[in-house]
Amino acid sequence: MYWIYNICLVAYWLLQIPILIYRLVFEEGFYDRLKQSAGVMPTPTLQQIAYHNAIWVHAASVGEVVAASPIVRELKKKYPDEMVVVSVVTATGHRMAQRIIPEADGHIFFPFDLPVITERIVDIVNPKAIILIETELWPNFLRLAFRKKIPVMMMNGRISSRSMRRYSLIKRFTTRMLCQIRRFCMQSRIDEERIIAMGAQPKRCTITGNTKYDQTYAEVSEEERAALRKEFRFDGKGPIIVAGSTHSGEEEIVLRTFGEILKKYPKARLLLAVREITRAPSVKFAIKHHGYSVLRRSKMGTEEDDGTSPQVVILDTIGELGRLYSLADVVFVGGSFVKVGGHNILEPAAHGKPVIVGPYMFNFQEIFELLESRGVCLMTKSEHEFKETLMDLLSHPDTMKRMGEAALTVVHENQGATERNIKAFEQLVAEAGVKLGGRHES
CATH class of the missing domain: 3.40.50.2000 (Glycogen Phosphorylase B;)
Known part of the structure; x- marks a missing residue:
């Protein structure tokens, strides 16, 4: 099934070439974004995050970045010496992450989910653990993390009815993907039921609430x-x-x-x-x-x-x-x-x-x-x-x-979801034999 996914992914990007060329010409900053997603990081970013055994938090766009904000803030508060890297997919998400998650040690664009590119970026970040915010399921990324024995968990998990319908079309493949995630912290009972229906193991699922209730970036005096x-x-x-x-x-x-x-x-x-x-x-x-x-x-x-x-x-x-x-x-x-x-x-x-x-x-x-x-x-x-x-x-x-x-x-x-998510994360890394508390140079 992975080879079908990879062929479809390559075909998709080939079809996108005219659009990519247009954006390269007319969209400011798109060249740097595209280069980074293709596995070529700018030197300052590379020097900042490379080979530090970071905690990798992936948030696709603006909504996920908002949910990730209190999580990263709490991680850095409890473990100030840990490196935390936040990845995003969209340019607006990247700008938002830089603005409301200043605690992160690095803000990067998520790599194209092709085996060679993904492996290069994962090797550079060298994460000790990976946190997926809401519904970010990238098959090659998850497969690589599983092979490298990097513990992966979903935080603030949310499954829309539309996502349910899409994933149900590839139930067998989805089940295999979800087996590579060790812990699912879902926003609500509905989300927990949906992730289990998609193939997640019930014993790995728990309801922790929505971290967006804990956001503080929008407070105004x-x-x-x-x-x-x-x-x-x-x-x-x-x-x-x-x-x-x-x-x-x-x-x-x-x-x-x-x-x-x-x-x-x-x-x-x-x-x-x-x-x-x-x-x-x-x-x-x-x-x-x-x-x-x-x-x-x-x-x-x-x-x-x-x-x-x-x-x-x-x-x-x-x-x-x-x-x-x-x-x-x-x-x-x-x-x-x-x-x-x-x-x-x-x-x-x-x-x-x-x-x-x-x-x-x-x-x-x-x-x-x-x-x-x-x-x-x-x-x-x-x-x-x-x-x-x-x-x-x-x-x-x-x-x-x-x-x-x-x-x-x-x-x-309804506040407190962040604390419950962090406790679940600490349990996960303890079970995986991963130590928290300090930055580890490679």
Whole structure:
């Protein structure tokens, strides 16, 4: 089965050549990223992380990086002399990791999962243990770690229904892969049931909760909040709506609804954070078409900025949304009016904000059910229902306050997953005969 996987992987990359050439020409920094993923590390990175017996934490993109942040922070707190290397797949994930996981000794791009490339990078990092965040299953990487007797565990494990369907098509191969992972720390009962159904051994699985409840990078003091309001020119004379991680089709829903809000609250402001930053110019065009004044965050202080307070600010930067949720009166989290499955609703909840979503939240099913049951998160099935719900909340500040207080309570009650994951990790390395506590030169 591995040879079929490798042939498909090579074929995939061959088909990607035109796209890779385009990105090499037009995307800043893509050459260095591609070179590193192909197994050629820049000299400073190589000198920093090579042959130190690191703990390797792999987080694919932004969401996994957020989950990894408290894990790495706790590892470095308990074992300051251990080297911890964080790998990512995407450029946005790499930038986020550098920003919110400064404790890591190195931030690298995950290698293409081809045997020769993977073996080269694994030999360089020379890990004493590997931690996979959420659902990162790379067959050649896992096979190599198993052959080298490197203990591997999954932390903050999450299996979406879509992933379940995909992996069920190759059940035999998936079971073999999962046998190479020694411990599965899953977010919820549903995730544990799914990983077992995919082929994981039940005795290796446990429920430890979601480390995203433990994140602290987005904490904002009242002084910082006041400074952010001033920077974004939100003068406090009208409600602030934050629409986070929106996809194509969702901006139109939000903008039409915002038009209705402006009729009742002329001083209202909208902060619109597009999920894909490259879409910011087209979203700006759509906002102008609706007749609203608009400014992109990345253009503040440039010739495009006339110094006035725009009705809509497009957030087209990386790593700021978590903090900016603190400015909202009400938050809409995107990816939920399209069949993406929703995005992280814990971030606004951690700021004590009422949250509204669309009908598709299957990627965060357990978290959504918990927040919905406590009256923190409201699901709307249509644009009309979304508009009615948002207008109703804005006209009832006491309801919004109660929802915010409930949000903070839920988050505080569910913290502690990081500590449970770290304990499971310590048990794993002890069973594998791996010592923690110091950095080991090769």
